[in-house]
Amino acid sequence: MAAVLRRGIKFISFGSSQVFSGGCKHGKTSTLSSFSSSNRNSSSSSKIKVDLDSSTGIAVMKFQNPPVNSMNLEFLTEFSIGLEKLELDKSCRGVILTSAQPKIFSAGLDILDMYGKTPEHYEEFWRAVQDMWLKLYGYSKITIAAINGSSPAGGCLVSMASDYRIMADNPRYRIGLNETQLGIVAPFWFKDTMVNTVGHRTTELSLQFGLMYSPSDALKIGLVDQLVPEENILSTATETMTKWLDIPDHAREISKSMLRKPTVDRLLASRDADIKNFVSFIAKDSIQKSLGLYLTMLKQRKV
Numbered sequence: 001m002a003a004v005l006r007r008g009i010k011f012i013s014f015g016s017s018q019v020f021s022g023g024c025k026h027g028k029t030s031t032l033s034s035f036s037s038s039n040r041n042s043s044s045s046s047k048i049k050v051d052l053d054s055s056t057g058i059a060v061m062k063f064q065n066p067p068v069n070s071m072n073l074e075f076l077t078e079f080s081i082g083l084e085k086l087e088l089d090k091s092c093r094g095v096i097l098t099s100a101q102p103k104i105f106s107a108g109l110d111i112l113d114m115y116g117k118t119p120e121h122y123e124e125f126w127r128a129v130q131d132m133w134l135k136l137y138g139y140s141k142i143t144i145a146a147i148n149g150s151s152p153a154g155g156c157l158v159s160m161a162s163d164y165r166i167m168a169d170n171p172r173y174r175i176g177l178n179e180t181q182l183g184i185v186a187p188f189w190f191k192d193t194m195v196n197t198v199g200h201r202t203t204e205l206s207l208q209f210g211l212m213y214s215p216s217d218a219l220k221i222g223l224v225d226q227l228v229p230e231e232n233i234l235s236t237a238t239e240t241m242t243k244w245l246d247i248p249d250h251a252r253e254i255s256k257s258m259l260r261k262p263t264v265d266r267l268l269a270s271r272d273a274d275i276k277n278f279v280s281f282i283a284k285d286s287i288q289k290s291l292g293l294y295l296t297m298l299k300q301r302k303v
């Protein structure tokens with residue numbers, strides 16, 4: 001990674017995949033909170049807008065943390081609480097995750113929460129990342145990621161933790177676990193989630209090179225399930241959800257749990273050790289230096 005940063009390279013090719021280089025700025029969106037009809041219940045925390053249609057049982061959670069939906073402590077906390085509320089709500093049977101920001105699903109974990117902070121902050125932050133993944137990966141209801149933009153690292157994790165992934169077919173977008181490009185390491189449960197999604201060999205290459213895939217390459221390796229024109233992404237996600245809703249909940253839920261519980265249990269059995277590991281890793285001078293360099297390059301639009 002250091003060599004990559006020094007060279008200021010924008011793309012690294014690997015087969016037909018590339019490390020991503022972004023290229024645009026985003027405006028802000030406004031926060032709305034309303035209750036529009038007897039069947040639709042909209043609520044909005046500051047970073048996530050939730051719209052539940054109780055006549056269909058489908059909720060849409062829209063990330064609205066401009067400019068790039070980076071997942072800071074506040075976002076992660078609101079995300080976990082929002083998921084929890086919907087899980088407890090009997091009128092909700094499935095959740096669509098998408099972004100209110102143009103061109104970005106999520107930029108992943110907020111790098112500023114991992115840079116220049118205290119050990120206590122790192123600990124709190126990492127616990128919030130774990131909470132979010134444990135809730136989403138072990139979620140009893142159906143989750144569909146409508147990936148309407150780039151989705152690096154933590155954004156890719158959220159997508160992979162969903163039951164089904166629909167991505168906008170825009171060749172400028174990228175998705176993948178690019179942690180090594182920042183000089184950091186995806187923890188074992190990120191790795192497990194990817195192995196469970198695309199298999200061991202593809203994960204070996206993806207994680208070591210920090211590969212970011214175009215939508216068509218992501219479809220080829222099974223990182224996403226379907227590509228659609230950008231303007232159709234929400235309608236397709238809703239149609240797809242309707243098909244999933246045809247399956248009796250209890251049978252689908254037990255099947256999902258059978259497949260995912262061992263992976264969830266692995267982290268549950270070692271949460272404190274995982275936090276300790278994160279805090280000691282991220283606080284290292286060499287890692288802080290790498291993150292500092294990466295942030296500088298982001299600001300200079302060289303990533």
Ligand SMILES: CC/C=C\CCC/C=C/C(=O)SCCNC(=O)CCNC(=O)[C@H](O)C(C)(C)COP(=O)(O)OP(=O)(O)OC[C@H]1O[C@@H](n2cnc3c(N)ncnc32)[C@H](O)[C@@H]1OP(=O)(O)O
Pocket residue numbers: 020021022023024025026067068070103104106107108109110111112150152153154155178179182184185186187277278281282298299301303
């Ligand atoms: C033992 C375990 C140890 C560690 C495990 C840690 C696991 C980490 C997981 C992660 O998720 S790390 C985050 C990885 N994310 C990235 O690398 C994404 C970086 N960002 C981009 O590639 C691009 O910004 C983009 C998301 C593609 C968007 O490009 P665009 O051109 O549209 O916007 P721009 O680059 O100008 O960014 C706008 C603004 O946002 C800041 N930014 C971007 N991403 C992040 C981020 N992840 N965290 C914090 N801030 C981010 C960027 O610097 C710009 O800020 P500025 O306007 O002030 O310059």
